[in-house]
Amino acid sequence: MNLDWHIIWEYRSDLLQGFVLTLQLSLVAIAGASLLGTLVGCLRASGGFLARRLTALYVELLRNIPIVVKLFLAHFILGIDALPAGIAALILHQSAYVADVTAAGLRSIPSGQSDAALALGLSRWRSFCLVLLPQAARAMMPPMTTQYTQIVKNSSVVMLVALQELTFMTQRIEHETFRGLEAATTATVLYAAMALAIAAAMSGVERALERRGA
Amino acid sequence: MTAAVLQQAHRPPATRAQERLWRLLLLTALLGIVWLARDLRWAEVWASAGFLLSGLATSWMLALAAISLGALAAVPLALARMHAPAGLRHAVVMLIELVRATPELLVVFWLFFGLPAVTGKAVSGWTAAVAALSVIAAAHLAEVVRGGLVSVPEGQWDAARAIGLNPRQALLRVVLPQALRNMLPALIAQLVSLFKTTSLAYVVGVVEFFRAVSIVNNAVFAPYALYLTLTAGYLLCCGLLTWCLRRLDPNYLLAS
């Protein structure tokens, strides 16, 4: 079997374009899913009856429905343009998992912490933001890394609505040159690189949190 | 479905009236959706019901095979990652991290097209799909198991040894049950996501539920009805999976 890596070089501008789109999609979706997911997770861990039930429904529904269905709903039924529809689908999908992680992180904090904060005279809101959330954030870092990696990998779903991201571009190389193994290797390396970058960034954040905590 | 994945001990219990109202609300929403969808092309979907169901059965077989094979491999992988000698441990870490960083579609590709290119022997689509999904399951579950094991305090292990249990008994009787409880939410999330990943088996020609819906859609062009069928199918199956797994929770077992 002979491999021809020159092909990959010939497609460098396509690959770069796809890589950039995947990166943009992932970054926006990571930011969105973190915000939305943390919000839902906080409500889930500490809200009243209705908030708890609604957030539980949110998590279960969004987690159990395939991301493709969300994408089609946004693009073909609600008529949102391909790019915003893709971002919305990614955010909604992963926010359910992020909410789970947040809720679990908040629950891992002993209830004495919240009591102590209240006893010190902090308001409920301030004790939540200043005492509970920072502690939960540290416990949340490893699972969040997994979720962010998942966002990067899931972002390839947008090729179903004709967006040309990284997986689309590697498929194009395969169709046009039949160099499937080279294309797949390139895609694997690029996705792995993004996963590593996320792991590195997250461990940086983790260290920063530890320094603040210490 | 409506029950939270995690039960929190110090929450105010819901009153019966609240519970009833919530169920009523859900039922109304469900009926509303049914009413909105009443005019879609259900006749075409119904005509292909047998084919769609066989696709769903294939999805379940893929998922169950991958879960069992993956779970079998996950425990030794997790233990190796924590306790094995350096060389083996590094190899295991390398493997787990690589699989987790690779998009699932590419894992399927590597096993189906990459393996034959190396060994010169073709594998069937079904074998490749089960192998790929098992590898994905093993890598992700190994991390879940490790998380669960780490969450059990060292003292538990020491205490188990102190009362005269051998390492195997200590692991199986004391540490693993506690780890299982701690990792249950992550386990459920992982398995549900694995069930949805079975849809990638279409790449290697296996006709599971997602592909079956797509094939019917290509013949009858009823996208809205079929995507609603798809949603309902995955919701029911993932809901069922979640419900079954929650039975594993010792808290639940004690409570009932």
Add this chain to the structure above:
Amino acid sequence: MTSLICRRVLYLVIALGVGTVTCLAATQSHARSTLDVIRERGKLLAGVRFDAPPNGYVSPQGENVGFGPDLAREFARHLGVELELVQVTSKNRIPLLQSGQIDADIGTTTPTKTRDEVIDFSYVYVVDPTLILVRKGDSTDPADYFDSDRVVGALQGSFYVALWKQHAPSARILEYQELPELVVALAQGKVDVVPTMRSQAFGIMEALGERAEGLAVGETFFEDVMAIGLRENDSDWRDWVNWALQRLWADGTYQALYKKHYRMDPPFALGDAGRLQPGVDTVAQEDDPW
């Protein structure tokens, strides 16, 4: 922590490196003819479409129907082996063939130069012109779409992307993954024109029924032909397939199947120069083994 990341990077680099080296070191050999492999295996692995009526699709009862599957059944019957129909799509057909997962791709593959460099083709076995699907009220002349800013929709991996670029190098092409999405995109105005096979266009209109009101079938702009894809440099097997096609043609089975599925007589004559190879009639009468 930094050392952990460094180690992770190192692991990944090593893993990828090892994988690549193994790939490079391995050599693939297809010394034996597929014909022998099939007979030894006792089974023909035929790649057929599951999603492209009338060439190959799935009935509501879950059976494979269409011209491709029927032809595969004839092949298996005359080879005296069992038949397994494997699903091919416009994306996986050539890798499946190359890696030995299927023995023949009996689908809707157009024999193009680039494809012919990596696989071989039988005689042309289906002629299905390319025309356009548009929204009702729009121009039905493909030329009107070539030099305009109208958006073209096609399936990724299909031959129409390259074909359209020949006519309109600067065209804006949206590449979707599945035909139903493409049709919805056309109806909703996300794309303006969809080049497709004639049989498929009329199949779509028929399946849509009264919902097809918003769409119209436009004019033909390319005489598209399809052939059975076979592994590269396997002439024994290719000879057998070409010979089988001719003998099915000679006894009329071919034309009957074509008419059954495409609802027309074959608009072409099989074989080189539009005729069968000399001797096909006498051999067919001598009860020569297939």
